[in-house]
Amino acid sequence: MDKLASLLHTTPAIAWMVAKLVIVFGGVFSLAALWTWVERRGAAMIQDRIGPNRAALFGKIKIIGLAQPLADGIKFFFKEDLVPHDANKGLFWLAPFLALVPALMGFAVIPFGRSFVSGGHEYHMALLDPGNGMGLLYPLAIGGMAVYGVLVAAWSSNNKWAILGGMRSSATMVSYEIGMSLAVVTIFMTAGGYDPSEVIKAQGHLPWAWNIVRQPLGFIVFFTCMFAETNRLPFDFAEGESEIVAGFNTEYGSMKFSLLALSEYCHLMTASALIATLYFGGWQVPFMQNPPVMLSVASFLVKMLFFAWVFVWIRWTLPRFRYDQLMHLGWKAMLPMSMVNLVFHAWRMSQGH
Amino acid sequence: MGVVVKKVELSWLDRTYVWPVMKGMGITLRHFFRQLFTPTAKRYTIQYPDMKKEMPEGYRGLHELKRFEDGAIKCVACFMCQEACPARCISIEAEEFSDLNITQGFEEKRPAKFSIDMLRCIYCGMCEEACPKDAIWLRKDYEVAAYDRLAMQYGKWDLMNTYAKADGKELISEDPTPSVPRRTIAM
Ligand code: SF4
Numbered sequence: 001m002d003k004l005a006s007l008l009h010t011t012p013a014i015a016w017m018v019a020k021l022v023i024v025f026g027g028v029f030s031l032a033a034l035w036t037w038v039e040r041r042g043a044a045m046i047q048d049r050i051g052p053n054r055a056a057l058f059g060k061i062k063i064i065g066l067a068q069p070l071a072d073g074i075k076f077f078f079k080e081d082l083v084p085h086d087a088n089k090g091l092f093w094l095a096p097f098l099a100l101v102p103a104l105m106g107f108a109v110i111p112f113g114r115s116f117v118s119g120g121h122e123y124h125m126a127l128l129d130p131g132n133g134m135g136l137l138y139p140l141a142i143g144g145m146a147v148y149g150v151l152v153a154a155w156s157s158n159n160k161w162a163i164l165g166g167m168r169s170s171a172t173m174v175s176y177e178i179g180m181s182l183a184v185v186t187i188f189m190t191a192g193g194y195d196p197s198e199v200i201k202a203q204g205h206l207p208w209a210w211n212i213v214r215q216p217l218g219f220i221v222f223f224t225c226m227f228a229e230t231n232r233l234p235f236d237f238a239e240g241e242s243e244i245v246a247g248f249n250t251e252y253g254s255m256k257f258s259l260l261a262l263s264e265y266c267h268l269m270t271a272s273a274l275i276a277t278l279y280f281g282g283w284q285v286p287f288m289q290n291p292p293v294m295l296s297v298a299s300f301l302v303k304m305l306f307f308a309w310v311f312v313w314i315r316w317t318l319p320r321f322r323y324d325q326l327m328h329l330g331w332k333a334m335l336p337m338s339m340v341n342l343v344f345h346a347w348r349m350s351q352g353h
Numbered sequence: 354m355g356v357v358v359k360k361v362e363l364s365w366l367d368r369t370y371v372w373p374v375m376k377g378m379g380i381t382l383r384h385f386f387r388q389l390f391t392p393t394a395k396r397y398t399i400q401y402p403d404m405k406k407e408m409p410e411g412y413r414g415l416h417e418l419k420r421f422e423d424g425a426i427k428c429v430a431c432f433m434c435q436e437a438c439p440a441r442c443i444s445i446e447a448e449e450f451s452d453l454n455i456t457q458g459f460e461e462k463r464p465a466k467f468s469i470d471m472l473r474c475i476y477c478g479m480c481e482e483a484c485p486k487d488a489i490w491l492r493k494d495y496e497v498a499a500y501d502r503l504a505m506q507y508g509k510w511d512l513m514n515t516y517a518k519a520d521g522k523e524l525i526s527e528d529p530t531p532s533v534p535r536r537t538i539a540m
């Protein structure tokens with residue numbers, strides 16, 4: 001890293017920052033694109049179909065359809081970009097970015113590997129160094145911003161169905177945010193801090209000391225709320241072909257639509273990274289005190305991708321909720337459960353455990 | 354009399370919602386892995402241009418006009434198929450011809466033109482049923498498509514050649530001169 005920095009006439013800190021930026025955002029973005037393919041292929045396999053396997057590079061190299069996201073991207077780029085006549089043009093253009101940017105930004109504080117020291121500098125494997133004062137409150141706050149992407153997209157397109165979809169999904173997101181925050185607060189409480197590195201350190205390297213074992217109830221609440229946050233089935237109330245045409249993105253086409261779709265997958269990636277960090281020990285390798293840096297990154301990636309797969313898996317297993325059932329679940333099940341979880345752990349801590 | 358609808362009583366385990374979800378996920382995962390490890394040839398999906406379905410016996414696909422060993426057409430232009438066709442897509446023009454050297458008074462009949470409009474044909478198989486000579490068959494080829502309408506008008510020679518390649522026969526484009534009489538008539 002020192003050599004690279006001197007080559008570029010910058011300090012190691014800046015070089016490392018740039019490298020991290022490219023790796024994290026590029027990585028999350030391309031993983032999200034890849035996940036559109038994983039989603040379709042996984043759905044097909046679950047339903048005993050085959051899925052997209054024909055897109056080929058240069059018409060020859062098929063590699064089980066992995067070129068599909070590329071083909072989709074090219075297709076979306078060259079489609080006509082329509083803006084409805086009565087739409088609010090500025091907001092209509094802004095909405096896809098409002099959806100995409102928070103989805104990507106949430107990833108910034110999550111450590112994806114063990115910090116290491118080289119050449120007198122300490123390098124952290126997270127975009128924002130630990131101790132930045134925001135900690136895990138930041139992805140939660142940014143996650144709250146995601147409502148704007150959906151709502152602005154819905155509102156600006158001046159379409160009744162879109163507005164209905166946007167309203168429904170923003171109501172879902174807001175009501176599930178409370179249960180989710182309480183579940184996270186419990187973790188902050190037991191870990192004694194809200195910095196992701198502290199949360200990870202508090203969990204240690206032994207799988208039975210991870211938060212999933214210590215707070216299973218909190219995990220269930222958080223996991224469920226993440227589905228509502230990412231707007232995915234069984235809680236995908238922003239969309240609904242049978243009820244409100246396409247939902248909040250009814251009027252969107254071409255690249256703007258694909259940005260909205262991609263933002264959902266970026267959200268999914270951030271959500272699975274959060275789950276891995278909060279409940280599954282982040283980059284900790286099971287039964288290994290100080291794992292090599294690359295191994296810790298691999299461990300984190302495996303956990304994250306596993307949860308990203310679980311998102312896909314659940315989507316193609318569960319039927320959708322009805323709207324009132326969703327609200328019922330959010331307010332009458334998730335919220336009390338997370339409160340019970342919070343109070344129980346507070347009581348345990350007061351007993352000196 | 355009303356029907357008493359019995360409500361299914363859920364056990365407490367099913368009421369938690371978590372357990373049924375896990376069961377469901379188990380089922381989908383089983384499907385996923387089964388499909389993943391099934392070789393392509395054994396999957397339910399037939400990937401069409403690369404793989405083709407073997408049609409069952411009795412499938413009614415593209416027609417073939419049958420021929421004798423020497424290549425002469427079996428059809429005697431009796432118009433039965435044209436009459437039977439509900440889509441009215443067969444049109445035949447008959448002609449006389451002499452079979453071998455016994456020409457005097459032994460004129461035979463055959464179609465000079467025999468055409469089927471494949472765009473109108475509904476593949477009902479009525480023509481096959483009606484034919485007294487077993488001269489027209491509906492066989493297993495289902496890939497009947499063309500870039501223009503004219504190409505879908507199958508003429509006599511098209512119909513005689515439809516399955517020539519599949520059967521390893523040669524393509525013919527004119528009526529042969531038979532070497533032996535197909536029918537011996539006692540005078
Ligand atoms: S299959 Fe039916 S519709 Fe087609 S030519 Fe024969 S009788 Fe007519």
Ligand code: SF4
Nearest residue numbers: 428429431432434484
């Ligand atoms: S019914 Fe048979 S023999 Fe008669 S015209 Fe049709 S194909 Fe020829």
